Amino acid sequence: MTFTAYTPIIFAQNESAPDKASQTGVVHASVRHGKVSIYIPDGDEMRIIHFPAPRVPFHLTELGKADPHAWKLVVMRLQQETVPNPLIIIDHNHPLRELMIFANAWSSLAYGLRFAVSMLAIRELDYALLGNSKVNLFTKPEIETDFRKKYIGPYYAANSLSDLTSKLDIIGANTSKAGLEARHKSQEISNSSQSDTPSVKFLMVSYFSGPCRAVAVQRINYWMEKISEISEGRIETHLATAINWDAEQDNISAKEFPINNLHHIPDHNIACMVKDFAEFPGWGAKFIESERKNARSFNTLSYYWRYGLEEYFAEKNLEFDVVLISGNPFACFDFAAFAKRQWRARVILDYRDPFANNPRFAYRDDQREAARYIERGYNFQSDLAVSVNQDSTDLIEFSDEINTFVIENGFDERILADVKVKPLEDKYINLVHAGSLYHDRSPTAILRALDMDKHRLHHIGGEGGIDTDLLDAPVLVLHGRQSYSDTLGIIGGADCGIVFLSETAFETTTKIYDYLAMGIDVLICTHGEIHVGALNQILQGCEGIHWCKNTEQDVTNFLKTYKPNRGGKKVPNNRFSRHHSTKVLIDKIYELMEN
Numbered sequence: 001m002t003f004t005a006y007t008p009i010i011f012a013q014n015e016s017a018p019d020k021a022s023q024t025g026v027v028h029a030s031v032r033h034g035k036v037s038i039y040i041p042d043g044d045e046m047r048i049i050h051f052p053a054p055r056v057p058f059h060l061t062e063l064g065k066a067d068p069h070a071w072k073l074v075v076m077r078l079q080q081e082t083v084p085n086p087l088i089i090i091d092h093n094h095p096l097r098e099l100m101i102f103a104n105a106w107s108s109l110a111y112g113l114r115f116a117v118s119m120l121a122i123r124e125l126d127y128a129l130l131g132n133s134k135v136n137l138f139t140k141p142e143i144e145t146d147f148r149k150k151y152i153g154p155y156y157a158a159n160s161l162s163d164l165t166s167k168l169d170i171i172g173a174n175t176s177k178a179g180l181e182a183r184h185k186s187q188e189i190s191n192s193s194q195s196d197t198p199s200v201k202f203l204m205v206s207y208f209s210g211p212c213r214a215v216a217v218q219r220i221n222y223w224m225e226k227i228s229e230i231s232e233g234r235i236e237t238h239l240a241t242a243i244n245w246d247a248e249q250d251n252i253s254a255k256e257f258p259i260n261n262l263h264h265i266p267d268h269n270i271a272c273m274v275k276d277f278a279e280f281p282g283w284g285a286k287f288i289e290s291e292r293k294n295a296r297s298f299n300t301l302s303y304y305w306r307y308g309l310e311e312y313f314a315e316k317n318l319e320f321d322v323v324l325i326s327g328n329p330f331a332c333f334d335f336a337a338f339a340k341r342q343w344r345a346r347v348i349l350d351y352r353d354p355f356a357n358n359p360r361f362a363y364r365d366d367q368r369e370a371a372r373y374i375e376r377g378y379n380f381q382s383d384l385a386v387s388v389n390q391d392s393t394d395l396i397e398f399s400d401e402i403n404t405f406v407i408e409n410g411f412d413e414r415i416l417a418d419v420k421v422k423p424l425e426d427k428y429i430n431l432v433h434a435g436s437l438y439h440d441r442s443p444t445a446i447l448r449a450l451d452m453d454k455h456r457l458h459h460i461g462g463e464g465g466i467d468t469d470l471l472d473a474p475v476l477v478l479h480g481r482q483s484y485s486d487t488l489g490i491i492g493g494a495d496c497g498i499v500f501l502s503e504t505a506f507e508t509t510t511k512i513y514d515y516l517a518m519g520i521d522v523l524i525c526t527h528g529e530i531h532v533g534a535l536n537q538i539l540q541g542c543e544g545i546h547w548c549k550n551t552e553q554d555v556t557n558f559l560k561t562y563k564p565n566r567g568g569k570k571v572p573n574n575r576f577s578r579h580h581s582t583k584v585l586i587d588k589i590y591e592l593m594e595n
Contacts, residue, residue, distance in 0.1 A: 005168045006087035006110060006134070009038065009078070010161075013091050014116070021046065024161055027083055031096065036074060038082050051077050058099040060125075060270040061292075064285030068102070075103040085172075089114050089137055089164070097129055104132045105268035105275045112137060112164075118146045124301045128269035130155070131242060135171050137164055148481075149462055153243060154211040198236035200593060202227065203320040203339075205309065207267070207302045207329050210245035213481070215435065215510045216352065219409055220326050222578045223585065225257055230579065231586050238320070240312070242267040242305055265305065265312045272308035294331075297370035298356075298363070302332035310338045319343050322589050326350040336381035346592040349382045350407075354395035360502060372397050383592055389508040389534035407585050408538065409510050410578040411517030412484075419485055419518075421492035424458065429564055431523070432458040432494035434487055434511045437465025441500030442550070446525065449555035450475040458494060460487050492518040495564035499524045500550060501533060508534045516542070516576050521565060523558065525550035542573070 009027045012020065017028040021039035029038045031053055038049040054070045062068065078086060088111040090100055103109035112135035119126070130136075135156040138144040144157060156171055158164035206220040220239070227237045240263040268275070273284050291303045309332065323339040325332060327350065336347040356371035363371060375397040379385055384403045387393040393404045424430040431450075437443060437459075446457060447470045458477045459466070470476065479490055491497060497515030501524060512535065515522050521544040524535060530547035539545050544565060548554040574580055 005172045006085050007083040008087045008089050008112070008161075008164060008168070009082060010114070011088060011090040011094060011096070012114060012116070013094055018046065018048075026161055026165065036078075040083065049082060051081070057095040058102065060098045060102060061288060063102075063270055063274065063280045064288045067280065071099060071102070072106070075099070075107055075109055078103075079107060079109055086110070087112055087134060087168070087171075089135075091116060092119060092129070093117070098125070101125075101128050101132065101268050102271045102274065105266075105271035106277060110134050115139065115143050115147065118143050119150060122150050124295070124299070124303075125269050127153075127242075127301060128267045128271075131244070132266050132268065135164060135167065137161075148213075152208070152212045152214045154245075198228075198234055200231075200235045200322060200589060201238075201318075201320045202235050202322050202324070202589060203238045203240065203345075204324045204326065205240045205332060205335055206326040207242045207305065207332060209239060209241040210243050212243055216328070218412065218484070218510070219350075219352065219578075222412060223582060224262070226579070226582055227586060228257065230582055235586065235589065237261060238263060238318075240265055240309055242302070263312065265308050267302070267305040267308065269304050272304040272311075275308070275311065294370070294374065297367035298361075298374075299329060300331050301329035306332040306335050309335050313338070313342065320345050322346045322348065322592055324348040324350055327352065327355065330355045330375075330378070333378040334381075336378065340381065346383045347381060348588070348592070349378060349385045351385060351387045351392065351396060353388070354392050356397050357395040359395075384588065386588075390537060391534040392508075405588060407588070408576075408581045409508065409513055410576050410581045411513040413517075413574070413577045413579055415485055415488065416517060419488045419492060421518075422486075422489045424490075424493040425456065426566075428456045429454060429496070429559075429562070430456050430458060430494040431496050431498055432460070432491050432515075432520075433498040433500075434460040434491060434514065435509065436461055437500070438502075441465070441502055441527070442467075443498070443500070444470065445550050445552045446498065446555050447473055447476060448552045449559060451559075455559065457498070458490060460490055488514060488518055491515060491520065494520055495566070496521040496523050496546075496562070498522075499535070501526045501535065508538055512539075513576050516573065520544070521546065523548065523562075525555070 007027065009029050010020065011029050017030040017037065018039045021028040021041050025041045027038065027040050029036065034053055034055045036051050036053045040047040053074050058068060058071050078088065088100060088109065090097060090111060090113065092113045092115055100111040104111060111133060113133045114137045116139045130151060131153060133155065135158055137158045141159065156167065158167055204220060204223060208214060209217050209220050224237060224239045227235050237257065238261045242265060244264050245262060270288060274280055291300050294300050320343050323345045325335055327333065333349055339345040339347055356368060356375040379396065379398055379402050382402065384405060385396050386405045386407045387396060388409050390406055393399060393406055396404055433443065442465060443457065444467050450457060452474045455475055456477055457475055458479060460479045460482050462481065463471060463478065482490065491514055497511065497520050499509060499512055499522060512522065523546045526547065526549055530549060546558060548558045
């Protein structure tokens with residue numbers, strides 16, 4: 001199957017479309033005074049197309065009130081009367097940005113986003129806008145730098161119109177339907193570990209996955225890639241996700257699993273209910289009303305995507321024995337009802353971290369009660385609810401009335417052999433911290449306690465959470481965001497890894513497993529008492545684990561007596577590997593099938 005390269009049409013708010021079309025030779029357009037105008041350069045001539053458009057902006061919430069017939073005509077004319085295979089490039093804050101989400105769902109109109117200013121924040125609707133964009137055009141490098149700090153998903157980037165046009169063939173090949181189908185056919189692999197007749201058909205559902213720049217996806221990615229192998233082919237594993245694993249050039253590679261077992265279901269927010277020229281359902285207005293009510297209390301990302309999941313699998317000739325739904329986001333946990341109704345499947349809810357009773361979520365009392373009510377509904381649809389440690393499991397709503405279990409995170413043992421340890425200056429005691437910092441998990445005390453002649457703190461990640469007056473401190477070495485392999489390399493060159501715990505100490509941050517994997521000591525700095533919380537339970541019997549309160553005096557006292565173990569790194573305990581925790585999950589899958 002072949003594909004036709006996209007032809008861009010640029011909708012820029014604060015530029016003259018005819019002037020820009022003449023200057024650049026690229027099609028530009030404007031929407032003014034109830035009219036769409038398309039300016040198409042043709043040699044020395046300019047072809048101009050006009051057609052009417054409503055004078056009021058398009059909003060997805062209006063779908064529940066009236067059919068947007070006039071806007072549908074605009075979409076159809078953009079596709080049929082302008083240029084071959086149009087790719088609409090629109091400002092991310094353009095009044096018609098929600099029309100792009102609708103058009104992509106309703107008629108597969110392709111679009112990209114232009115960033116002339118930074119996004120202030122990324123909310124639920126923005127994930128749909130960004131997740132379906134074919135390419136992001138950044139007018140300044142610093143705008144993309146800021147964007148990458150806020151958005152964890154993959155994307156194609158262009159830094160100029162000429163850069164954009166030079167990448168149209170690649171973008172079309174890797175993101176168009178025809179291009180993807182051709183590539184997937186060529187990438188289909190035979191998995192030697194896959195049994196001809198697997199005894200369990202296993203579906204995982206996770207909004208985020210694959211090439212997302214978030215530690216949380218490592219859990220679901222590992223399971224997708226390794227469960228079939230570890231189970232010796234007895235479990236056939238599938239993954240449904242809102243993330244397009246092919247949406248960034250650097251992430252395109254042969255997968256370690258049959259490509260047809262990866263199901264990309266785009267999130268179109270409210271427009272999930274109008275895919276493929278469908279009319280908006282009569283019950284849709286009530287569905288929107290329910291989401292709006294919930295959104296006043298908690299994050300509702302994946303609320304509409306859950307309906308997209310149901311529609312997708314209702315059309316597929318697939319059946320599953322066990323379905324695992326992983327959060328955060330949690331709204332798609334309601335997919336459990338469909339899985340039970342459609343396949344009579346056993347359902348596992350993978351909370352990882354708590355939802356309604358999460359101490360770090362700043363709910364008002366009424367908001368927390370609303371979240372608890374919703375979570376109870378999720379849990380009563382499940383056969384098993386799991387989390388990453390016992391403290392988090394105890395925070396699951398009605399945990400004493402439903403089946404719960406702990407499935408820990410761990411280090412990815414596959415990467416260890418290829419990690420290149422980065423030598424750090426051995427005249428210093430090198431401490432390292434990887435990941436995010438927060439007001440209640442702050443490095444201020446450590447930075448003030450370190451001796452510039454003896455110590456260095458290496459931080460891998462963003463600068464948020466570090467006091468601005470300490471960013472230039474000589475004891476602080478900032479490495480920025482790094483790949484997972486490079487992160488492990490820096491960790492491996494250090495003497496001691498730092499973990500900050502909040503006051504509730506319910507967390508078992510993933511970085512602890514990376515420190516253990518690289519065989520370095522660990523210092524756990526607590527907001528309250530020491531030797532408490534989930535980490536204290538998990539790390540019982542481990543060597544090289546140190547605790548102190550996160551105060552300048554306590555850190556100073558620790559440093560006075562701390563001597564790094566440089567005689568040889570500790571061998572990582574396989575109990576803390578993802579391979580081990582995956583075997584625990586596999587045993588629970590078999591157990592559910594027997595009951």
